Amino acid sequence: MAVLSKANGALLPVLLLLVEWIVLSRQPMPTAAAKRWHRRAVTVFLVIPSALVAVYLLYLLPGAIHDAPVTRGWTVGERLLTEARVLTDYLRLLVIPHANSSGLFNDAFPLSTGWLQPASTLPCVVLILALIGAGFALRKRHPAIALALLFYFTAQLMESGWIPLELYYEHRNYLPAMLLFWPIGLGLARPGKLRWAGVAAAGCILLVLGVLTWQRAGLWGDGTRQAQLWAAINPDSARAQANAALYDLAHDQPRLAIARLERSLPRHPDDIQAPINLIGAECRLGAVRRQTLEAAEYALARTRLGGQTAFNWFNDALEIAGKHSCEGLDFAALQAILDSVRRNPHWRDIPGRQQDLHHLQGQLDLAEGKPDAALGSFNRALAASPAPGPALEQAAYLGSHGYPSLGLAHLDYFATLPPGPKPGFGMPRIHAWVLRKQGWWPKETAYLRHTLETDAAERTAQTVK
Structure with a gap:
């Protein structure tokens, strides 16, 4: 256990x-x-x-x-x-x-x-x-x-x-x-004539540690003060500054967040924390500067870490671009950011990162009204690292955006691919074994395929009418 x-x-x-x-x-x-x-x-x-x-x-x-x-x-x-x-x-x-x-x-x-x-x-x-x-x-x-x-x-x-x-x-x-x-x-606790001194010393130690614990618990109970303190203690930490900036944004202080992130950016030009959060802070004021987008492109083309962070941020940025709520952050800007990620030499040979990149490209293609291009991007994502989870997610994504027939085509493409690599030793492998024994993926695939077929048939009927 x-x-x-x-x-x-x-x-x-x-x-x-x-x-x-x-x-x-x-x-x-x-x-x-x-x-x-x-x-x-x-x-x-x-x-x-x-x-x-x-x-x-x-x-x-x-x-x-x-x-x-x-x-x-x-x-x-x-x-x-x-x-x-x-x-x-x-x-x-x-x-x-x-x-x-x-x-x-x-x-x-x-x-x-x-x-x-x-x-x-x-x-x-x-x-x-x-x-x-x-x-x-x-x-x-x-x-x-x-x-x-x-x-x-x-x-x-x-x-x-x-x-x-x-x-x-x-x-x-x-x-x-x-x-x-x-x-x-x-x-x-040693017995003897001076045992009272040991007991007194133990009491003093417990008292001091108790006071320190009380002080630390008070800090952990106040997220804003904790973020500000950690940012002050760790001025060279991009994560600490980004964390404090997120608290600034949560308290409707985007200008303070921008000032904090602008100070951090020159210290860590290869770290994605400052530029992507700076984009979010500037969008709170209605527009993002071109130099901020260029800083994000520069960092994403060179960083070694933060792949999942970038993935999650891009999904949020895609939603903002779709709503046209931030001047400068449009589909063209997001395409330029994805192109910069493709130039990252550290992620080029990592199948998981390449799968994420193609998946995001597919989402962007779909947002721009290019469903066939989206299907191609999703297929390339599966080819980079074949796995049933991404296949079902992407097929469902196509179906939920009005293209169930493309979702079915995506599932058909996945069926032609060889099995992907087995998970590494540990919980991932055990989890995969449990799902295999339960027949989880075949059941989910059959259910999704039935849903997409039903949706496609309804859309065809509506077209005929």
Whole structure:
């Protein structure tokens, strides 16, 4: 269940093995038979699953080395160097708690491109290695300290290792930090003449942490103030500035949002967050400037990230263009934006991105009254990455816009395509297996086909009349 909920749940047997090796193995077994059964249980339920996790992580390494420069813009080596500084910063936040932190927007965290670039990289690497070494060295004399250290760094393997995830997220510490302060708790609870001092210290710690939690909860309960604070703490984060601008727009302050995004745009010309949100802010005033559209085209032609963000934004922009409610944002402007996406070298070889691009082109074609061109674009979207979900969605889209016969033609085209690639290991593959066992897609396809055929027949009858 842990693995199905979150990928790092796969580390559970590794973490339990650490607990067994450092702490629980010290407890003697009552009989020799019990000891043998215990060893077998540890081997079957902890050692073998842990070995499988290690093999799986190693299996992911070649793909990570290949994909990271394309999808993230940094290498696995640069990521590992950077994560030493990230982990050090995590520890700083844990050891010295603050009411406020950088929050969810850490896209501007500096990348380590060498051992001394920035200069803090090497000291942080040495610190992390020293703490891990201390964990092994203290295993027999101070098992609580050893377990706290090794548990923390082991629990970071998935999200702070070589898998090319985002570099920094503070919430990744929830599980790793679970035992980090256990040794302090044991020390404060130690019996003796000075136990009262330990109790007093524990009370003070709880009081301070309670006040900090109250302050942080108050901030999280006020989205506007939180967005403004995070934008101030992270001036170089395009996401933080875009998030604050969205709150400005929600409070009917488009000029403030425009000013914020205009300051952010020169700092991140390749990031799509500022220009696409700037288009939305200017449209709130009735017109978008040509230079803003050009900034969006420039970013979309160069960005590595944000494909889903761009996809969702284009749907909203298409609706605005269809209503003619924003001067300058018309179908021609959206076509120029799609053309700029086609020039993006980072998305050119990603089937999912190409499918999105053709799908958006089909929507634009249909909005411009070119249904046959829309069918061609939707067919190219399926050819880029054949899958029943997009096929049904696009066929239904054609039918809902008055072209059920084209929707049927789209389904017929999908039937001629070879099966698409299987989903990757994990929940997507399990979900696909469940749908296949239920016969979900054949049933949905038959239902949609019947609906389109009925609609097409009605339209033909009306034409004859």
